[in-house]
Amino acid sequence: MLRKPGSLSAVAAFVAALAAPAAHADWALNMPRGVTTMSQQIYSLHMTIFWWCVAIAVFVFGWMITSLVKFRHSQGAVPDTQMLHSTKAEVIWTIIPVVILVILAIPAARTLIHLEDASGTQLTVKITGYQWKWQYEYLDKGVSYFSTLSRDSDAARQLQSGVDPKTIPDYLLSVDNPLVVPVGTKIRLLLTSQDVIHAWWVPDLAVKKDAIPGFVNEAWFEVQADKPGTYRGQCAELCGRDHGFMPIVVVAKTPAEFEAWLKTQQQASLPAAPNAG
Amino acid sequence: MANSGHAAHEGHDDHHGAPKSFWQRWVVTTNHKDIGTLYLIFAGVMFFVGGLMALVIRAELFQPGLQFVDPMFFNSMTTMHALAMIFGAVMPAWVGLANWMIPLQVGAPDMALPRMNNFSFWIMPFAFTLLLSTLFTGSGAPAGGWTLYPPLSLQGGDSFPMAIFAIHMMGASSIMGAINVIVTIMNMRAPGMTLLRMPLFCWTWLITAYLLILVMPVLAGAVTMLLTDHFFGTSFFSAAGGGDPVMYQHIFWFFGHPEVYILILPAFGVVSEIIPAFSRKPLFGYESMVYASASIGFLSFIVWAHHMFTVGMPLAGQLFFMLTTMLIAVPTGVKVFNWSATMWKGSLSFEPPMLFAVAFLFLFTIGGFSGLMLSIVPADFQYQDSYFVVAHFHYVLVPGAIFAIMAGIYYWLPKWSGHMYNMSLAKWHFWLSTIFVNVLFFPQHFLGLAGMPRRIPDYSVQFADWNMVSSIGAFGFGLSQLLMPYLVWQCVRGGAAAKAKAWEGARGLEWEVPSPAPYHTWETAPDEATIIHASPTGH
Numbered sequence: 001m002l003r004k005p006g007s008l009s010a011v012a013a014f015v016a017a018l019a020a021p022a023a024h025a026d027w028a029l030n031m032p033r034g035v036t037t038m039s040q041q042i043y044s045l046h047m048t049i050f051w052w053c054v055a056i057a058v059f060v061f062g063w064m065i066t067s068l069v070k071f072r073h074s075q076g077a078v079p080d081t082q083m084l085h086s087t088k089a090e091v092i093w094t095i096i097p098v099v100i101l102v103i104l105a106i107p108a109a110r111t112l113i114h115l116e117d118a119s120g121t122q123l124t125v126k127i128t129g130y131q132w133k134w135q136y137e138y139l140d141k142g143v144s145y146f147s148t149l150s151r152d153s154d155a156a157r158q159l160q161s162g163v164d165p166k167t168i169p170d171y172l173l174s175v176d177n178p179l180v181v182p183v184g185t186k187i188r189l190l191l192t193s194q195d196v197i198h199a200w201w202v203p204d205l206a207v208k209k210d211a212i213p214g215f216v217n218e219a220w221f222e223v224q225a226d227k228p229g230t231y232r233g234q235c236a237e238l239c240g241r242d243h244g245f246m247p248i249v250v251v252a253k254t255p256a257e258f259e260a261w262l263k264t265q266q267q268a269s270l271p272a273a274p275n276a277g
Numbered sequence: 278m279a280n281s282g283h284a285a286h287e288g289h290d291d292h293h294g295a296p297k298s299f300w301q302r303w304v305v306t307t308n309h310k311d312i313g314t315l316y317l318i319f320a321g322v323m324f325f326v327g328g329l330m331a332l333v334i335r336a337e338l339f340q341p342g343l344q345f346v347d348p349m350f351f352n353s354m355t356t357m358h359a360l361a362m363i364f365g366a367v368m369p370a371w372v373g374l375a376n377w378m379i380p381l382q383v384g385a386p387d388m389a390l391p392r393m394n395n396f397s398f399w400i401m402p403f404a405f406t407l408l409l410s411t412l413f414t415g416s417g418a419p420a421g422g423w424t425l426y427p428p429l430s431l432q433g434g435d436s437f438p439m440a441i442f443a444i445h446m447m448g449a450s451s452i453m454g455a456i457n458v459i460v461t462i463m464n465m466r467a468p469g470m471t472l473l474r475m476p477l478f479c480w481t482w483l484i485t486a487y488l489l490i491l492v493m494p495v496l497a498g499a500v501t502m503l504l505t506d507h508f509f510g511t512s513f514f515s516a517a518g519g520g521d522p523v524m525y526q527h528i529f530w531f532f533g534h535p536e537v538y539i540l541i542l543p544a545f546g547v548v549s550e551i552i553p554a555f556s557r558k559p560l561f562g563y564e565s566m567v568y569a570s571a572s573i574g575f576l577s578f579i580v581w582a583h584h585m586f587t588v589g590m591p592l593a594g595q596l597f598f599m600l601t602t603m604l605i606a607v608p609t610g611v612k613v614f615n616w617s618a619t620m621w622k623g624s625l626s627f628e629p630p631m632l633f634a635v636a637f638l639f640l641f642t643i644g645g646f647s648g649l650m651l652s653i654v655p656a657d658f659q660y661q662d663s664y665f666v667v668a669h670f671h672y673v674l675v676p677g678a679i680f681a682i683m684a685g686i687y688y689w690l691p692k693w694s695g696h697m698y699n700m701s702l703a704k705w706h707f708w709l710s711t712i713f714v715n716v717l718f719f720p721q722h723f724l725g726l727a728g729m730p731r732r733i734p735d736y737s738v739q740f741a742d743w744n745m746v747s748s749i750g751a752f753g754f755g756l757s758q759l760l761m762p763y764l765v766w767q768c769v770r771g772g773a774a775a776k777a778k779a780w781e782g783a784r785g786l787e788w789e790v791p792s793p794a795p796y797h798t799w800e801t802a803p804d805e806a807t808i809i810h811a812s813p814t815g816h
Contacts (some may be wrong), residue, residue, distance in 0.1 A: 025741040028727040046656045053646040067620035079558040080622040090565050093614040109653040113540045116592045157735055165341040166738050173737045192799045196429040203728040210588045217589040236662040236730045238422045241349045244733030260795020
């Protein structure tokens with residue numbers, strides 16, 4: 001029992017020494033709270049169930065550890081061989097877990113029902129997954145473009161590229177054309193795919209939904225009005241060779257900035273239209 | 278009847294020994310003990326093959342950037358690691374233990390169908406030769422994940438039909454093994470060995486065997502549909518032809534969820550024998566353990582879609598699968614409480630089998646907690662397909678199923694070999710495994726919560742620190758495992774003689790025969806007094 005903490009801290013010290021020069025050193029332990037109305041709820045649901053688990057663990061592990069310490073053969077413990085079962089105990093440890101589960105299920109179901117309610121959205125973006133990039137299409141706005149891994153990340157991620165990933169800003173999490181959305185607006189995503197199944201995941205938005213060829217999935221999010229910024233994620237469903245290299249970047253702007261951005265996009269795509277046609 | 282055919286040669290006055298020729302003893306054998314040994318050796322080999330693949334994965338993930346392998350080969354490694362560990366290591370190890378112990382524990386002279394037993398073993402080396410040979414095909418080994426989701430799996434080259442045929446063979450072998458266990462337990466128990474006098478290992482294996490028979494054909498059906506989609510122009514899973522790729526996932530996980538209980542239920546059985554033995558006290562709540570195992574078996578059929586909450590299901594479907602999944606915590610909780618109550622007021626000693634069983638109790642419970650967290654659908658949207666899930670299922674499979682297999686081997690090895698083994702070496706194996714398994718898998722919870730998806734060969738630098746810790750744990754764990762084959766080899770070759778009852782507090786008919794167990798046992802069934810004396814509850 002004594003060996004364990006010693007060796008763990010030795011390993012931790014060793015690793016800390018190795019990682020010390022890295023400015024990014026993130027020993028992150030927990031889920032981000034996120035920036036949408038739903039992400040906060042999901043985070044608190046996650047923490048609620050986590051603390052319940054901790055409480056149960058304290059009880060169960062405490063009980064086990066007490067036995068391990070108190071009832072040792074080497075200390076001359078005499079076993080109580082008549083202790084075969086107890087209906088009372090068995091009823092108690094069936095009922096109490098059921099009660100805890102009901103306590104957990106209620107907020108979980110409430111959040112889920114809220115999450116599945118995609119009514120009242122103000123902007124719809126169609127997202128199409130490809131091996132290995134994303135296409136964003138602002139429905140009824142005439143804006144559509146592809147989003148792929150940025151060039152510096154792509155160069156650095158080649159096998160034995162010799163480029164230190166730490167020198168690349170947002171290595172593997174930056175793209176050429178991010179998805180741009182307005183804050184404080186309920187945005188509907190329609191997800192599909194052109195080839196295999198992908199999954200669109202941005203932890204800060206608490207959205208993860210599969211993009212399935214031949215089917216359209218729906219999800220929504222609303223970035224809080226005071227949280228403009230850049231939020232990053234990745235494809236979450238194995239989709240082949242470059243599954244690890246099709247990141248997602250969402251830039252949330254104020255509605256005014258978003259409108260301005262949308263206008264420039266629309267103008268940029270207009271002259272191209274005849275050629276494309 | 279079953280083994281009277283080959284018992285005809287030589288005298289009957291003594292235990293007839295094992296055949297002298299290698300061919301007779303190890304190839305065409307119908308002896309449950311030898312077949313059990315073959316299964317265990319096969320499982321051990323595959324454990325190291327699958328482990329080597331895991332080390333390729335962890336070496337590549339040691340730091341950001343691609344240092345060693347192409348992403349496609351990385352994907353092959355994750356796919357093949359899972360197939361080798363699930364179908365090659367854990368399942369055959371359980372079948373090996375079942376072969377060795379079930380006839381001894383129910384007082385039967387052999388498995389009910391000895392020739393089929395031989396056949397079901399010998400399919401396995403061929404199945405895995407076929408599967409592993411895909412590594413040498415031009416297009417490389419399967420790289421679409423062990424779940425073989427279409428359309429991605431349909432992009433595979435020559436390896437695709439090879440892997441599917443290998444899975445068919447493994448499935449056939451598993452079904453035969455399961456039939457053998459069911460027929461043995463149902464028909465070959467000694468007179469007086471009622472079902473509720475059986476050790477829990479027999480009970481949990483009986484339930485496992487039913488699960489196997491029910492779900493293996495479902496897997497076979499799913500992969501056969503993949504095959505016809507690819508080669509014969511059907512479109513079961515292609516929207517372009519009116520099919521649905523998500524339907525594959527439903528069918529697959531209808532197999533896949535009971536499959537995870539196939540891997541863990543026998544572990545519950547082993548732990549339910551070891552904890553009483555080293556607590557010197559009968560198992561607490563024997564009958565509730567049986568009922569809890571059966572409920573877990575039943576529930577395993579109605580929770581499958583919790584593996585696929587992100588595919589976009591109707592709200593009612595999501596609520597149903599969330600609630601049924603949460604319900605599994607109840608019978609699992611009953612088991613953990615019963616084990617805890619068994620240790621309470623016991624007289625505990627910590628020989629290697631008990632050490633592994635106690636570690637199982639703590640670490641499997643941690644896997645249970647993360648499982649409960651994963652059942653909460655809104656939170657699952659953040660956990661799904663992240664390293665949090667990787668941490669969860671490795672906690673239930675490595676310090677869960679695999680620690681229980683090791684506990685079982687350390688528990689019964691004296692019975693098999695007739696020798697006690699090197700206790701201090703086994704304790705080294707335990708402590709190194711337990712420390713490193715946590716260094717390996719615990720940080721993966723943090724990585725998943727921070728947003729690292731699973732099955733990626735390279736990652737953003739923010740994930741670098743915990744990945745490095747995890748990789749150090751992986752190499753430490755992998756190297757520690759080399760101790761076990763050395764220890765077993767040493768024990769088979771010699772050591773202090775083991776008593777018939779190698780452990781003071783052990784119960785069960787296997788401890789009523791000499792150590793090593795003679796080549797043929799229970800040719801005369803044990804009498805009822807012996808059965809009652811050896812039963813888990815003592816009546």
